[in-house]
Amino acid sequence: MDLFFQQLLNGLTLGSLYALIAVGYTVVYGIVQIINFAHGEVFMIGAFGALATWTVLFQGQTSLWVLPLMIVGAVAASVVVAVLMERIAYRPLRHAPRLAPLITAIGISVFLQEAVRLFYPGAKSALPFPRIDIVTGPALQLGEITVRRSAIFTIGSLIVCAALLWIFINRTKLGRGMLAVSQDKDTARLMGINVDRIIAVAFGLGAALAGVAGVAQGLQNNNIDFFMGFLAGLKAFTAAVLGGIGNVMGAVLGGLVLGVVEAMAVQFIPGTFGGSPWKDVWAFALLIIVLVFRPQGLLGARVVDRA
Amino acid sequence: MTTSTSPTPHAKTAVGNPRPSPQWWLTLAGAVLLVASAFLSWCYVPALLGDLSIDAYPGGLQLLMVIVGVIAIFFLVLRSGRMPSMDTLLDSARALKALSATAAGFMVLVALVIALQAPGLANANPGLFVGIVGAALMMAGSWQMASDPLVDPITVRLPSWVEILVIVVMMAIVLFGAAYALGQEDGTVFCLFLAFLGGVVAALARGGLFSWISVIAARHRQVLMMGALAVAFLFPFTQNGSDANMSIATQVLIFATTALGLNIVVGLAGLLDLGYIAFLGAGAYVSAMMSHSAFAHIGWKPPFIVVVVIGAIVSSILGLIIGSPTLRVSGDYLAIVTLAFGEIFRLTVNNLDGNNGPRLTNGPNGIPGIPDLEIGSFNFGDTHTVLGIPLGRFANYYFLMLVVAAFIIMVFTRLNNSRIGRGWVAIREDEKAAEAMGVNTFGLKLFAFAGGAFLAGMAGTIKAHQDVSVTPDQYIFLESAFLLAAIVLGGMGSVAGVLVGATVLKLLPEKLRFVADYRLLIFGLLLVVMMRFRPEGLVPSQRRALEFHADDEELADRIEEVHLEIAAEPDSAEAKA
Numbered sequence: 001m002d003l004f005f006q007q008l009l010n011g012l013t014l015g016s017l018y019a020l021i022a023v024g025y026t027v028v029y030g031i032v033q034i035i036n037f038a039h040g041e042v043f044m045i046g047a048f049g050a051l052a053t054w055t056v057l058f059q060g061q062t063s064l065w066v067l068p069l070m071i072v073g074a075v076a077a078s079v080v081v082a083v084l085m086e087r088i089a090y091r092p093l094r095h096a097p098r099l100a101p102l103i104t105a106i107g108i109s110v111f112l113q114e115a116v117r118l119f120y121p122g123a124k125s126a127l128p129f130p131r132i133d134i135v136t137g138p139a140l141q142l143g144e145i146t147v148r149r150s151a152i153f154t155i156g157s158l159i160v161c162a163a164l165l166w167i168f169i170n171r172t173k174l175g176r177g178m179l180a181v182s183q184d185k186d187t188a189r190l191m192g193i194n195v196d197r198i199i200a201v202a203f204g205l206g207a208a209l210a211g212v213a214g215v216a217q218g219l220q221n222n223n224i225d226f227f228m229g230f231l232a233g234l235k236a237f238t239a240a241v242l243g244g245i246g247n248v249m250g251a252v253l254g255g256l257v258l259g260v261v262e263a264m265a266v267q268f269i270p271g272t273f274g275g276s277p278w279k280d281v282w283a284f285a286l287l288i289i290v291l292v293f294r295p296q297g298l299l300g301a302r303v304v305d306r307a
Numbered sequence: 308m309t310t311s312t313s314p315t316p317h318a319k320t321a322v323g324n325p326r327p328s329p330q331w332w333l334t335l336a337g338a339v340l341l342v343a344s345a346f347l348s349w350c351y352v353p354a355l356l357g358d359l360s361i362d363a364y365p366g367g368l369q370l371l372m373v374i375v376g377v378i379a380i381f382f383l384v385l386r387s388g389r390m391p392s393m394d395t396l397l398d399s400a401r402a403l404k405a406l407s408a409t410a411a412g413f414m415v416l417v418a419l420v421i422a423l424q425a426p427g428l429a430n431a432n433p434g435l436f437v438g439i440v441g442a443a444l445m446m447a448g449s450w451q452m453a454s455d456p457l458v459d460p461i462t463v464r465l466p467s468w469v470e471i472l473v474i475v476v477m478m479a480i481v482l483f484g485a486a487y488a489l490g491q492e493d494g495t496v497f498c499l500f501l502a503f504l505g506g507v508v509a510a511l512a513r514g515g516l517f518s519w520i521s522v523i524a525a526r527h528r529q530v531l532m533m534g535a536l537a538v539a540f541l542f543p544f545t546q547n548g549s550d551a552n553m554s555i556a557t558q559v560l561i562f563a564t565t566a567l568g569l570n571i572v573v574g575l576a577g578l579l580d581l582g583y584i585a586f587l588g589a590g591a592y593v594s595a596m597m598s599h600s601a602f603a604h605i606g607w608k609p610p611f612i613v614v615v616v617i618g619a620i621v622s623s624i625l626g627l628i629i630g631s632p633t634l635r636v637s638g639d640y641l642a643i644v645t646l647a648f649g650e651i652f653r654l655t656v657n658n659l660d661g662n663n664g665p666r667l668t669n670g671p672n673g674i675p676g677i678p679d680l681e682i683g684s685f686n687f688g689d690t691h692t693v694l695g696i697p698l699g700r701f702a703n704y705y706f707l708m709l710v711v712a713a714f715i716i717m718v719f720t721r722l723n724n725s726r727i728g729r730g731w732v733a734i735r736e737d738e739k740a741a742e743a744m745g746v747n748t749f750g751l752k753l754f755a756f757a758g759g760a761f762l763a764g765m766a767g768t769i770k771a772h773q774d775v776s777v778t779p780d781q782y783i784f785l786e787s788a789f790l791l792a793a794i795v796l797g798g799m800g801s802v803a804g805v806l807v808g809a810t811v812l813k814l815l816p817e818k819l820r821f822v823a824d825y826r827l828l829i830f831g832l833l834l835v836v837m838m839r840f841r842p843e844g845l846v847p848s849q850r851r852a853l854e855f856h857a858d859d860e861e862l863a864d865r866i867e868e869v870h871l872e873i874a875a876e877p878d879s880a881e882a883k884a
Contacts, residue, residue: 035639089835099579100838102642103795106581106788107834114828230784234650237643277658284647291640292632 002144007263013151013220015259016158020213021236022243022251023165024082024206030182030246031202032094037105038085040233041112042078042207046214047224048116048123049077054130064134067215075211081112082207083200091196109230117226126225129218136219150219157212162252165209169248174201182246231280238287244297253299261286334403334448335383340441341410342376345369347434349417368417368496371503372438375410378507379403379445382514386452400452402514407445409506414439416502420495470523471530477520478534486545488814489552532716539709543702544694553701555817560708561770563809566793567715567802568762573791574800575719575728576755577735579642581787582629582649586760588782589625590618590767592656595674595777596667602674604667611680615768622764623757625652630756649787657779673778680707680772687772704773711769715762716802722758723800731755785827792834798844807845 021043028036053073058066085108093100116123131137140147169175180188181198189195217232218224235258243254265282266275290297349369382399418435488500511517524531543553569583596605597614609617629648632641660670668674679700680687687703722728730751733741742748771777789812797808816826837844 035643089839092839096838096842098639099573099577100842102579102639103791104835104838106791107831107838109831110785110788110827111831111835114825114831118825118828234643234646238647241640241643278654281651281654281658284651287647288632288644291644295640 003267006145007267008260009145009147009151011260011263012256013148013154013259014262015239015256016154017213017216017220017232017255018236018239018258019158019252019255020161020209020216021232022239022255023161023209023248025237025240026243026245026248026251027178027202027206029240030248031178032090032199034090034101035105035237036085036090036203036206037102037233037237038108038112039082039206039210040229040231040236041109042082042085042229043210043214043217043232043236044116044224044226044229045081045112046074046078046207046211047129047218047228048120048214048226049211050074050215050218051127051129051224052077052120058130062131062133064132066130067132067135070130070132071212071215074215075208078207078211078214079204082203082210086200086203091199109233113226113229120226123226126223128223129221131222132219136222148220150216153219154216157216158252161209161212162249165205165248168205174198178202235280235283238283238290241287241295242290242297244299247297247299250297250299254297257298258283258286330448330450330452331383331386332448334407334445334452335380337407337441337444337446337448338376338379338383340444341379341438342373342441344434344438344441345373345376347437348432349421349435349438368499368503369434371500372410372413375406375413375503375507376441378510379406379410382406397514397516397519398454399514400449400454402510402516403445403449403452405506405510405513407442407449409503409510410442411439411446412506413499413503414442416499420499424495467527471527473520473523474527474530474534478538482538482541482545485542489555536709536713539712540706543698543705544696550699550701553699553705555814557701557705557708557773558817559810559813560705560712561766561773562790562793562813563806564708564712564715564766565763566790566797566805566809567712567719568759568766569790570794570800570802570805571719571722571762572755572759573794574805575723575735576731576752578752578755579639579645579791580756580759581642581646581784581791582652583645583759583763583790584782584784584786585649585652586622586626586763587767587770588652588656588777588779589622589760590764591771591774591777591781592668592674592767593618593621593764594768594771595677598674598677598771600674600677602669602672602676604669611682611768615765618768619761619764622767623761626757626760627753629760630753646784646787649782649784653779653782653784656782668779671779673776673781674771675776677772677775677777680704680769701773704769707769708766708773711766715766718758718762719802727751727754789830792830794844795834795837795842796844801844804844 021039024039024042025036028034028039050070050073053070054061054066057069089104089108090101093104135149135153137149139149167175169178177188177193177198178201180191180193181195185195188198213232214224217228236255239255239258240251241254242258243250243252245251262279262283266279269275269278269282346369382397382402385397386399386403414435418439421435484504488497488504542556565583565587568586569580572578572580572583594614597608597617599608629645632644656668657671659665659667660672685703687700687707722731730741730746730748733744733746734748734751738748774781793808793812794805795808796811797806798804812830
């Protein structure tokens with residue numbers, strides 16, 4: 001049973017990471033109905049933003065007060081990239097056929113990976129992520145269960161971010177504007193909402209959470225690399241679909257479910273097809289199964305009828 | 308086909324200049340100077356740019372300027388009103404402007420290279436300056452030239468032997484251009500050649516040559532196909548047995564063949580498949596596992612032709628499996644399903660090493676040491692001599708791939724012009740409307756997936772032998788994205804476009820080593836820029852272009868006209884039947 005709870009915890013940690021990224025897919029999809037395939041790269045940029053902040057300003061520091069500033073650096077980097085991406089690449093394609101933004105997204109994705117690999121010093125191989133007091137260090141023991149400190153940070157940031165997100169969407173003017181635009185763009189425009197600005201905000205919002213996720217991932221894995229966004233992005237997209245794309249709280253739930261399923265698959269699928277080499281296969285198989293049998297996701301969103 | 312004149316034949320002669328203007332003379336003088344400069348020495352340093360230092364014998368890059376000059380003189384002759392039937396087809400003023408800009412840009416680039424690498428402009432010889440003056444005169448002369456009204460090429464009909472001759476000449480130019488470009492070892496020379504090529508192609512396009520050629524190509528489709536095949540077939544004979552270029556050419560051909568298969572799925576049926584490389588991989592793995600490699604763990608070693616069939620069938624079964632969700636999901640979701648499938652394929656072949664699941668693929672190490680193909684007594688690894696020209700290992704695979712490519716092109720065009728193809732186009736444009744019209748959307752989509760997978764699997768079985776080994780990291784997502792980029796760059800749904808796109812994407816990094824490190828960066832940027840500015844691709848199929856420019860009435864009318872005209876033509880209707 002301890003094994004079960006241990007894997008549940010591992011799954012929730014992984015799932016929190018997926019959930020933080022998945023929100024970006026779902027917010028953007030809810031508003032402009034495009035899959036921002038390059039969102040995984042925004043997450044990667046966030047991690048590098050945090051590392052750059054640390055390297056430039058606090059090289060060698062390990063105290064806790066550095067962490068918020070690193071998060072600010074990460075969020076700033078990913079938000080700037082995401083908003084620029086929207087402005088330069090996606091906005092001109094708003095009325096293009098469906099294929100166009102998706103291909104653009106693949107282009108951006110490859111471009112960002114390569115830009116980091118080529119131009120960030122030393123990024124051709126994995127770079128070590130700084131150790132921070134309190135949030136990294138020896139794991140805690142809760143009975144038989146090992147709790148890594150970074151796991152607490154990851155799950156904690158999901159809780160804080162989800163709460164802030166809920167408040168933002170439901171309690172602020174901008175957030176309600178987003179709801180209005182996602183329901184009906186033209187009417188929202190007639191009501192005096194600046195739709196372009198709302199779309200930029202949606203991209204920025206997703207990117208901010210992805211930036212936080214980038215820091216969390218760095219603390220978890222101890223190192224970051226330019227390719228980390230691809231798989232994480234794909235998994236997070238799976239999570240968004242699982243929860244019902246377009247539904248923000250669905251993305252959070254989907255992320256957690258996906259993380260737990262993955263962790264359980266590693267532990268409990270018997271025989272040679274279990275274990276970590278196959279966990280990604282099971283995650284993607286889950287994506288395909290969900291898309292085929294319940295494309296509206298667990299919590300449900302508007303039914304997809306887009307060709 | 309008989310000769311018929313255009314409905315509005317002499318609209319132009321009344322407008323055209325009976326007596327050449329001063330601008331005309333100025334441009335002519337510039338063009339003549341440009342040609343003359345090629346016969347002078349450009350630079351003292353023989354080592355630079357493939358030796359431009361010899362008088363009276365134009366070499367390498369200088370020949371390119373002779374070509375520009377001759378084309379310019381041709382357009383000038385047109386402009387003087389001596390060939391009225393051609394004059395109405397081609398806009399000589401716009402072509403001349405673009406040509407002179409090309410010449411000027413090219414000369415400046417050469418001057419820059421000399422200044423930077425010789426080093427110093429002091430090493431330049433008078434020929435260079437004569438050329439620059441010539442280009443400047445051309446620019447000055449053509450600057451103010453007014454464009455003449457053109458006739459739509461569809462209404463003009465030259466004698467059919469002229470039209471066929473034009474196609475044949477085009478093909479010959481492509482062959483020699485390709486052989487010349489591949490022969491360039493020097494990166495700078497290759498870049499300058501590309502600049503020249505881009506400029507001349509742009510000039511000819513502005514002059515309206517390509518819209519005319521596309522019309523006559525549609526009229527003489529069979530001549531075009533045979534010509535293209537002949538050019539591709541003759542190419543290895545231009546290489547004198549050199550394997551370096553043939554290896555690149557074979558890779559380009561494999562890439563292009565796979566891209567053509569993907570083009571059926573993406574270009575015709577409009578289903579974005581981001582896991583297509585998995586089908587190529589499935590074919591390659593089947594072929595490797597049934598080969599005589601020491602690492603192949605399947606005991607059965609059937610003859611290659613059986614392996615091809617098995618590979619293609621396994622691949623198309625995978626296509627059916629991956630295509631089945633198309634019943635429920637569409638558009639973006641489908642793209643993600645295929646992407647996930649591609650990842651599952653990669654991870655699976657990476658895992659099946661005996662420790663994780665059955666021992667089939669040897670895990671990350673893949674299956675090395677796949678022997679060369681042997682069909683009958685013909686061993687593909689040996690060098691064979693035909694007509695005194697040695698053809699090496701890669702040339703052998705090149706010919707085999709050419710057969711496969713021809714087969715795929717045939718399948719593609721036949722399907723495109725069939726009931727199935729029209730069904731696909733209908734699905735692509737509006738799935739709901741297509742369904743309402745009685746198109747079996749699910750069946751056709753499934754068929755697109757299975758058919759595309761079948762072709763890729765076939766290509767994969769050959770690729771395994773050509774590559775000698777198969778490993779999981781040859782079949783990553785990036786390769787699928789590359790295939791997609793070839794299609795997007797060239798033009799979705801058009802065979803010529805995909806061939807152009809695949810060639811550009813594979814050839815450039817091979818030839819430009821300094822680009823190699825940045826090639827992915829450039830390629831990512833390329834996708835974004837293409838989608839923004841020319842989503843229909845470089846050589847678009849016109850129907851497809853219309854989908855991206857839905858409010859372009861003129862284009863819509865034109866496509867209808869071309870369609871009707873070609874449908875009315877007896878011999879091309881035959882070709883389609």
